[in-house]
Amino acid sequence: MAANSVPLEFHTPIAGTNIPGYDVEKIRRDFPILQQQVHGHPLVYLDNAATSQKPRAVIDAISRYYERGNANIHRGVHYLSEHATAEHEAARRTVQRFLNAADKREIIFVRSATEAVNLVAQSYGRTHVGAGDEVLITAMEHHSNIVPWQILCEEKGAQLRVLPINERGELRMDELPKLLTSKPKLLAVTHISNALGTINPVRQIVEVAHSRDIPVLIDGAQAAPHLKIDVQKLDADFYVFSGHKVYGPTGIGVLYGKLALLEAMPPYQGGGDMIRSVTFEKTLYNDLPYKFEAGTPDIAGAIGLAAALKYVEGLGIDNIAAHEHDLLVYGTEALSAMDGVRIIGTAAQKAAVISFLIEGIHPHDIGTILDREGIAVRTGHHCAQPVMQFFRIPATARASFALYNTRQEIDALIEGIEKVKEVFA
Amino acid sequence: MSDLRELYQDVILEHSKAPRNYRELPKANHKAEGYNPLCGDHFTVYLNLEGDKIQDVSFQGSGCAISKASASMMTQSVKGKSKEEAKKLFEQFHELVTGQANGNRESVGKLAVFAGVSEFPVRVKCATLAWHTLQAALEGKQESVSTE
Numbered sequence: 001m002a003a004n005s006v007p008l009e010f011h012t013p014i015a016g017t018n019i020p021g022y023d024v025e026k027i028r029r030d031f032p033i034l035q036q037q038v039h040g041h042p043l044v045y046l047d048n049a050a051t052s053q054k055p056r057a058v059i060d061a062i063s064r065y066y067e068r069g070n071a072n073i074h075r076g077v078h079y080l081s082e083h084a085t086a087e088h089e090a091a092r093r094t095v096q097r098f099l100n101a102a103d104k105r106e107i108i109f110v111r112s113a114t115e116a117v118n119l120v121a122q123s124y125g126r127t128h129v130g131a132g133d134e135v136l137i138t139a140m141e142h143h144s145n146i147v148p149w150q151i152l153c154e155e156k157g158a159q160l161r162v163l164p165i166n167e168r169g170e171l172r173m174d175e176l177p178k179l180l181t182s183k184p185k186l187l188a189v190t191h192i193s194n195a196l197g198t199i200n201p202v203r204q205i206v207e208v209a210h211s212r213d214i215p216v217l218i219d220g221a222q223a224a225p226h227l228k229i230d231v232q233k234l235d236a237d238f239y240v241f242s243g244h245k246v247y248g249p250t251g252i253g254v255l256y257g258k259l260a261l262l263e264a265m266p267p268y269q270g271g272g273d274m275i276r277s278v279t280f281e282k283t284l285y286n287d288l289p290y291k292f293e294a295g296t297p298d299i300a301g302a303i304g305l306a307a308a309l310k311y312v313e314g315l316g317i318d319n320i321a322a323h324e325h326d327l328l329v330y331g332t333e334a335l336s337a338m339d340g341v342r343i344i345g346t347a348a349q350k351a352a353v354i355s356f357l358i359e360g361i362h363p364h365d366i367g368t369i370l371d372r373e374g375i376a377v378r379t380g381h382h383c384a385q386p387v388m389q390f391f392r393i394p395a396t397a398r399a400s401f402a403l404y405n406t407r408q409e410i411d412a413l414i415e416g417i418e419k420v421k422e423v424f425a
Numbered sequence: 426m427s428d429l430r431e432l433y434q435d436v437i438l439e440h441s442k443a444p445r446n447y448r449e450l451p452k453a454n455h456k457a458e459g460y461n462p463l464c465g466d467h468f469t470v471y472l473n474l475e476g477d478k479i480q481d482v483s484f485q486g487s488g489c490a491i492s493k494a495s496a497s498m499m500t501q502s503v504k505g506k507s508k509e510e511a512k513k514l515f516e517q518f519h520e521l522v523t524g525q526a527n528g529n530r531e532s533v534g535k536l537a538v539f540a541g542v543s544e545f546p547v548r549v550k551c552a553t554l555a556w557h558t559l560q561a562a563l564e565g566k567q568e569s570v571s572t573e
Contacts, residue, residue: 362489364464372429380464394465394487423433
């Protein structure tokens with residue numbers, strides 16, 4: 001334990017959120033990083049939409065792998081290699097279960113949600129999108145679900161179309177049928193907006209798109225930690241998420257794709273592991289999922305991700321969602337009641353993200369002052385500059401909640417905001 | 426709160442709320458844009474150079490309290506100075522906000538109120554954005570400058 005850490009029992013009791021069997025105080029003890037002080041205050045970590053903290057189970061799984069299990073996979077006949085291969089494949093099955101995918105070959109390990117989108121844009125996109133074609137995205141996408149499509153469209157002479165949003169930060173669903181009539185080759189949409197918290201009606205979007213035979217990619221980077229995901233129920237063609245936002249390590253992400261689509265797609269990167277045989281004349285590619293996993297993968301990352309998903313499943317994603325919803329309601333009420341505070345993103349369906357502004361005070365200054373109170377929030381454009389442009393603001397401050405946050409921490413945020421106003425009074 | 430007070434000094438807050446020389450300069454013969462892509466701060470600096478002398482200087486744009494106050498006080502400090510004097514002042518200011526001034530605050534005059542920035546390394550870019558933009562305008566660069 002670091003020298004500046006404070007044992008949990010010295011904290012004042014934590015206000016629970018009354019989810020039966022959900023003991024947030026006990027849960028917080030699973031996260032070593034939360035037990036510390038920052039600038040002389042207990043750490044209040046409210047930047048979970050950027051990245052989440054890691055439970056002991058994840059940290060231990062990674063250490064255990066490097067201490068006792070490390071070897072390259074699919075290579076050796078020796079004990080450790082076989083063991084590492086088995087663990088890596090077990091991690092794939094854990095992800096399959098988490099997403100309720102029909103087949104484990106539909107689970108491709110990548111570096112991040114960003115890499116997964118790039119894979120689909122470069123492999124599926126380059127074979128299906130041509131000059132004069134369209135790709136449809138939405139006005140609330142993260143840059144990672146904009147730029148890969150822009151690169152593709154520029155290369156192919158295709159056009160990027162955008163489904164607009166309304167003042168509450170919801171998709172303009174009434175505009176969707178019109179944008180689909182020109183038959184875009186693919187629709188890419190985020191499940192939950194990182195900047196606004198909006199939960200999009202992705203099931204409905206897929207249904208409408210499929211009625212015109214348009215495949216849909218769903219960016220689940222923000223959804224994986226907060227919602228039960230069932231790719232079969234959603235009927236998603238592609239679904240992507242990152243490990244580090246769902247309590248796993250950085251450097252690992254997942255692409256889910258329907259088997260038939262993945263089978264027809266050309267490889268994304270060439271190298272070891274993705275081949276069956278290589279001669280200088282001709283290379284035969286490996287089967288799924290390995291065709292898309294060139295080179296030695298992040299084995300420890302996959303194992304750490306599996307540990308994270310099991311941790312989430314252990315608590316129950318529905319319990320987590322209920323707890324976070326309570327925090328959202330509590331936080332929204334408290335912030336709305338403050339003079340000069342304006343919440344950006346007021347969709348009817350929201351995840352536990354509150355983007356806000358304080359009149360006359362730049363978000364950057366809010367972030368600095370809150371930091372000195374031990375409160376970590378994100379300030380800036382949240383890699384969603386088009387969202388900022390829509391609301392005609394340069395930036396917001398954003399508090400985003402996770403399974404270990406408490407009402408008491410929201411109280412600390414409110415006090416912190418009072419302090420910000422005091423400094424600027 | 427003490428280092429916060431050191432950062433957000435009254436003079437800085439006052440300049441951020443009522444920035445000086447905050448206007449377009451109709452007679453400007455040099456102009457540059459500065460942008461911090463991480464936080465979206467964006468300024469335009471206008472210059473009226475007569476020979477080597479900064480006859481007039483102004484700015485417009487949006488940003489945090491630190492960047493706006495810095496831009497405001499910069500325009501006051503460099504007005505009437507030569508190009509070389511302005512560049513020298515930027516060097517001294519940069520040393521001040523990065524904590525390399527070794528206690529020598531006199532040379533920067535009123536700008537010494539920005540010494541507190543050195544305790545907040547991520548805010549150095551806020552304090553220097555307008556200065557980088559000024560430098561680009563002095564050098565007659567056409568492209569906008571970025572802190573990244």
